[in-house]
Amino acid sequence: MEKKNLHSSSVTVADVARHANVSKSTAARVLGGYGVTSEKVRERVQASAKALKYRPNELARSMTTGKSKTIGVVVGDIENSFFGIAVRSITDVANAHGFNVILANSDENFDVEREAVNVLVGKQVDGLIVTPASRYEIGHLENLKSENCKVVLFDREIPSLDMDTVVSDDQEAAAAVTKQLLDAGHCRLAFVTATEEKDSDADGALHIPTSSVGRRIEGFLTACNEGGIAREDSLIVLNSDPKAGLGVSISKMLDQPNRPTAILASDSHVALEIFKQAQERNIEMPSQLSLIAFHNADWTEVTRPAITVVDQPVAQMGRWSAEQLIKRIEGCTEPALRHVMKMKVINRQSVVPPA
Known part of the structure; x- marks a missing residue:
């Protein structure tokens, strides 16, 4: 035959x-x-x-077992090394437990994130790890509970959602490094972030959609206030023109006559843009401008000066989020956990007293 x-x-x-x-x-x-x-x-x-x-046949097997052995991951910006390290750790843990990972990039856009979540749920993933683009627009995440899709929030929290969350001690770390700048003698400080402001109250209170950045701003302003720095001397520089990018806001800040003598950058991408623009203007670092950045990106070690950073335990955060999600998928019913990981400051050469 x-x-x-x-x-x-x-x-x-x-x-x-x-x-x-x-x-x-x-x-x-x-x-x-x-x-x-x-x-x-x-x-x-x-x-x-x-x-x-x-x-x-994965589809047939999922219909038989009720599980696809697949995890969906939605992050804000896959070009950011912070998320790259996180995804690698998540994937390593998932693969070790027999799960595959489908990655989606929201570009820090709520509408894109919502669509990505809907697509992943449509593919019958067993659970999701999500870095929410907004702590205000959360309907799509609330709906996941009714669909019995397990979720872990990564790096950013939404207190109103009863979901497992892993974050860093952003507010405490921001306050600590801001105090370090104040102790060095700086009186004109700025916090710079690529995050867009959602809106503000009549009294000027900021509404930052990204919870981690919001906590860092709170820590920065608290330390400035405790150090006797007036609110007008504690600049918060946001991405005022999303289409043009953060560079426009940084240019305006560095070109003003009384520019800051010290800057705290919300992440390494922001810090790199500040570094480039300072070089273009022949602003000497650190003698004319001190700089501290969140996230210990590779480039921060090789510049002159090397950049002082707040090092996040991003690999450990990724591992925890994957392990916790898999526990939920396998039937764990304990109350939702909020896991906070400590950051550490790596002092290099980018902070000195103002000239």
Whole structure:
């Protein structure tokens, strides 16, 4: 009899069963990893599956088991090394537990994030790790509870949602490094972030959509206030022109006559833009401008001066989020956890007393 010409994409459990000379139910038990079979039969079925280049039908398996063995991850900016390190840690943990990862980039845009979440849920992922672009627009995340999709919030929290969350001690760390700048003698300080302001109250209170940046601003302003620095001398520089980018706001800040003598950057991308623009203007660092950045990006070690940074335990945060999500997928029902990880300051050469 002429053998059927099979391609790996079309090989079925029945094909493997015929090749191994066993029943379809026996082949299904071996390939699905459930039930009891003898070692000899299991080896024969596995050898046939390998010979035929059998690939499991993930959709069919998910319909049988109720699980796709897939995790969705939605981050703000995959070009940011912070998220790159996080995704690597998440993937390592997921793979070790037999899960695959589907990655989506929101570009810090709520509408894009919502669509990504909907697509991933449509693909029947078992759970999601999400870095929310906004702590105000959360309807799509609230809906996940009714769909029984497990969720862990990464780096940013939404207190009104009863979801597992891993964050850093942003407010405490920002206050500590701001005090470091004040202790060095700086009186004209700025906090710079690429985050856009949602709106502000009549009294000038800021509404920052990104919770981690919001906490850092709170820490910065608290330290300035405790150090006797007037609010007008504590600049908060936001991305005022999203289409043009943060560079416009940084240019305005550096070109003013009484520019800051010290800057705290909300992340390494912001710090790099500040560094570049300072060089273009021949502003000497650190003698004319001190700089501290959140996140220990590789470039911060090789510049002159090397940049003092607030180092986030991003790899550990990624591992925790993946491990916690998998625990939920496997049936853990303990109350939602808020896990806070401590950051540390790495002092280099970018902070000196003002000239």
